[in-house]
Amino acid sequence: MSTVNFATREITCKIVYYGPGLSGKTTNLLFIHKKVPAKHRSDMVSLATDGDRTLFFDFLPLVTNAVKGFSTKFQLYTVPGQVFYNATRKLVLQGVDGIVFVGDSAWNRMNDNHESFVNMKENLSEYGLIIEEVPYVLQFNKRDLPDAAPVEYMNHLLNREKQRVPHFESIAIRGVGVFETLNAISRMVLVKLISELSPKKE
Amino acid sequence: MPRHRFITPDEQKQLDAILRELLKNSDAKTAILLDHGGFLMSTQGFTEHIDPQTIAVLAAGAFSTTRELAKMIGEEEFTVMFHQGRRDHIHLSAVGKDALLVIIFENTTTVGMVRLFAREASKKLASILLMINERKSEAPMGNIKLQQ
Amino acid sequence: MASVKDVVERLSRVKGVVGSILVAKDGLVVASNLSVQVQDEIVAAMVSAVGTTAVKATEMMEQGELRNIIIEGRNGKLFLADADVGYLGVLTSLEANMGLIRLELMEATETLRKLTSGLA
Ligand SMILES: Nc1nc2c(ncn2[C@@H]2O[C@H](COP(=O)(O)OP(=O)(O)O)[C@@H](O)[C@H]2O)c(=O)[nH]1
Ligand SMILES: [Mg+2]
Numbered sequence: 001m002s003t004v005n006f007a008t009r010e011i012t013c014k015i016v017y018y019g020p021g022l023s024g025k026t027t028n029l030l031f032i033h034k035k036v037p038a039k040h041r042s043d044m045v046s047l048a049t050d051g052d053r054t055l056f057f058d059f060l061p062l063v064t065n066a067v068k069g070f071s072t073k074f075q076l077y078t079v080p081g082q083v084f085y086n087a088t089r090k091l092v093l094q095g096v097d098g099i100v101f102v103g104d105s106a107w108n109r110m111n112d113n114h115e116s117f118v119n120m121k122e123n124l125s126e127y128g129l130i131i132e133e134v135p136y137v138l139q140f141n142k143r144d145l146p147d148a149a150p151v152e153y154m155n156h157l158l159n160r161e162k163q164r165v166p167h168f169e170s171i172a173i174r175g176v177g178v179f180e181t182l183n184a185i186s187r188m189v190l191v192k193l194i195s196e197l198s199p200k201k202e
Numbered sequence: 203m204p205r206h207r208f209i210t211p212d213e214q215k216q217l218d219a220i221l222r223e224l225l226k227n228s229d230a231k232t233a234i235l236l237d238h239g240g241f242l243m244s245t246q247g248f249t250e251h252i253d254p255q256t257i258a259v260l261a262a263g264a265f266s267t268t269r270e271l272a273k274m275i276g277e278e279e280f281t282v283m284f285h286q287g288r289r290d291h292i293h294l295s296a297v298g299k300d301a302l303l304v305i306i307f308e309n310t311t312t313v314g315m316v317r318l319f320a321r322e323a324s325k326k327l328a329s330i331l332l333m334i335n336e337r338k339s340e341a342p343m344g345n346i347k348l349q350q
Numbered sequence: 351m352a353s354v355k356d357v358v359e360r361l362s363r364v365k366g367v368v369g370s371i372l373v374a375k376d377g378l379v380v381a382s383n384l385s386v387q388v389q390d391e392i393v394a395a396m397v398s399a400v401g402t403t404a405v406k407a408t409e410m411m412e413q414g415e416l417r418n419i420i421i422e423g424r425n426g427k428l429f430l431a432d433a434d435v436g437y438l439g440v441l442t443s444l445e446a447n448m449g450l451i452r453l454e455l456m457e458a459t460e461t462l463r464k465l466t467s468g469l470a
Binding site for chain 1: 206242243
Binding site: 227229 | 354380
């Protein structure tokens with residue numbers, strides 16, 4: 001749920017990076033954190049286990065001037081991918097405005113990708129949301145892997161809802177495709193917000 | 203829950219005023235109003251050396267977690283959480299159906315005092331938030347345009 | 351206007367009073383001005399236990415609403431009153447003027463009721 005505050009002239013939207021464990025969600029946020037100048041972001045908060053695995057979420061707030069006359073804040077979250085963390089994964093989705101689904105390109109992760117996508121739809125439905133109503137994009141990460149699955153195959157596996165969505169190839173550890181993905185999803189979220197806010201023409 | 207939430211300058215003023223009144227009455231240090239998703243709606247009081255946004259996000263996480271715990275043991279909801287430190291303490295309480303109030307206080311006051319006035323503030327805040335949340339999804343003022 | 355804290359503190363300055371405390375009905379301290387010898391939490395737990403029992407007793411014996419409780423010890427006295435948001439307790443020395451203390455306690459109770467109306 002985005003919040004538009006006419007007193008502080010701020011718009012706030014929540015974007016969640018979803019996907020199976022180890023697909024590169026945290027790496028996306030780390031790269032964004034590294035590249036965005038400090039005045040446009042706050043510190044990144046990671047609730048992680050000792051082994052660097054996301055326990056609850058990572059959180060990175062960004063400030064942009066994407067909307068005229070407003071300061072636009074994007075709150076980026078990641079979820080823990082491991083299957084048994086579903087309770088916390090669900091909590092992070094609360095009030096989501098847009099999703100980046102980060103898939104792992106390794107051949108042996110295709111099942112995990114698919115399971116995670118199905119799990120995302122289930123969790124959304126717990127909040128009364130259906131995937132067609134939530135702006136989302138796909139990111140096929142780890143394109144540098146020698147055994148990366150073909151993009152066509154990953155689209156066939158994950159991009160099969162009624163409305164096909166944009167997909168991005170990325171190598172998150174090197175930052176390739178990270179900002180393309182972020183720009184696309186933030187634009188989609190704002191376009192939707194604005195179209196829903198504008199007085200309907202009769 | 204509505205898809206979007208608008209807060210007008212007047213509503214913002216009212217929310218801020220309730221938090222300030224709460225701080226005055228309870229002698230607490232900082233008050234933060236947020237929703238279950240971690241969205242910050244108001245911060246009043248002492249905010250030096252703290253990052254209200256991060257506190258909001260973590261508090262929302264903590265509250266969601268306890269709510270799930272409550273469900274698991276067959277409780278509807280825990281409405282108040284209290285974290286006791288050596289010098290600084292945090293009182294976390296539910297406001298209406300989808301908001302939370304975080305109060306940070308020192309040993310100059312007591313949990314009992316904070317709880318007393320948090321209850322009063324919660325009631326007032328909830329009625330304003332209800333108004334905000336029930337508003338139809340149409341911007342109350344002007345058009346919003348995307349920057350190129 | 352005085353704050354809840356002020357009201358409790360003012361009581362502690364009445365002649366003969368050694369300490370004052372406001373305790374929520376579940377035993378949580380709201381405000382206290384006790385000397386260091388007596389621990390807040392212990393007094394609070396006792397105050398709420400005595401208060402709750404006394405309220406029940408007056409009700410069951412059909413003596414109407416509880417006005418106040420006075421407990422006399424060899425070294426001092428404890429006065430208690432129901433202030434809706436909690437029990438207001440006053441510890442005094444042996445020589446304290448009971449009439450004065452009761453009056454001050456009643457007045458403080460009234461002020462507290464006004465300050466916190468609808469909060470209990
Ligand atoms: N080869 C390769 N490894 C990556 C890439 N992106 C992330 N990784 C690695 O994958 C592992 C898991 O990444 P992480 O971001 O923690 O995954 P998360 O569980 O989705 O948050 C880490 O060791 C990363 O360095 C990539 O594009 N290529
Ligand atoms: Mg992670």
